[in-house]
Amino acid sequence: DQQVKQNSPSLSVQEGRISILNCDYTNSMFDYFLWYKKYPAEGPTFLISISSIKDKNEDGRFTVFLNKSAKHLSLHIVPSQPGDSAVYFCAASATGTASKLTFGTGTRLQVTL
C-alpha cells in the first residue's frame, strides 16, 4: 500500500529553468509534508516542509505547494542549478504518529547545462 506516490521516476531540466516535482498521497490523515534531497552515497537531507494549514511555503529558490482537496503537493525549484541534480523524496506524517514519516519512491532530477 503505497500511501505516498511519486509517479515520475526521473526528470531532466535545463539550467535556469523551473523544475517541478510532484507527489500524491492517499492517506487523508497526513497533515505535514516534507521534501528531502539525496545525493549518491549520502543520506537524505531536509529541504523544505509544509503544514496542511498552508497551501504554499517558500524558501529561496524552493517552493512547495499543497492542494489538500487533490491530495497533491509539488516542489518548484526556480531557477534550477546543476547542483540541484539529486533524488528528491516526498514524505508525509500524521499528527499523533510520533513523527513517523512515510516516504515516496523518489524522483531523480537531472539539471543539464
Next chain:
Amino acid sequence: EAGVAQSPRYKIIEKRQSVAFWCNPISGHATLYWYQQILGQGPKLLIQFQNNGVVDDSQLPKDRFSAERLKGVDSTLKIQPAKLEDSAVYLCASSLNVYEQYFGPGTRLTVT
C-alpha cells in the same frame, strides 16, 4: 555540529550470516530512527526510539531483526540470519523537533 555517524559504510555477507550496524546520532537528539531503503524505493521506517525506549517497531521483522539504543545515545541494528531480500541501504536518522530528521550516510548491505 557533527552529523549522524554510521558504520560500516559497506558490508557484504552471505545469506544466513549475521551483521550489525552502528549509529551515533547528533548530540542532544532524543529521537533515533532506523530505515531500510531498498533500491528504487523510498526509505521505510524499521524502528523508532525516544531516548532508549521503543516508540514504533511495527515494520521491524522481529524474527530476524533486532535493535537497541544504549543509554539513549548510540544504537545498533542487527540482522540474524540475513536473507537475500535484506540487501538494502540501512539509514539511521535522529531528530530534535518532531519532523525534521537528520540522516546519516547509510550502510549499504549486500547479501549474497
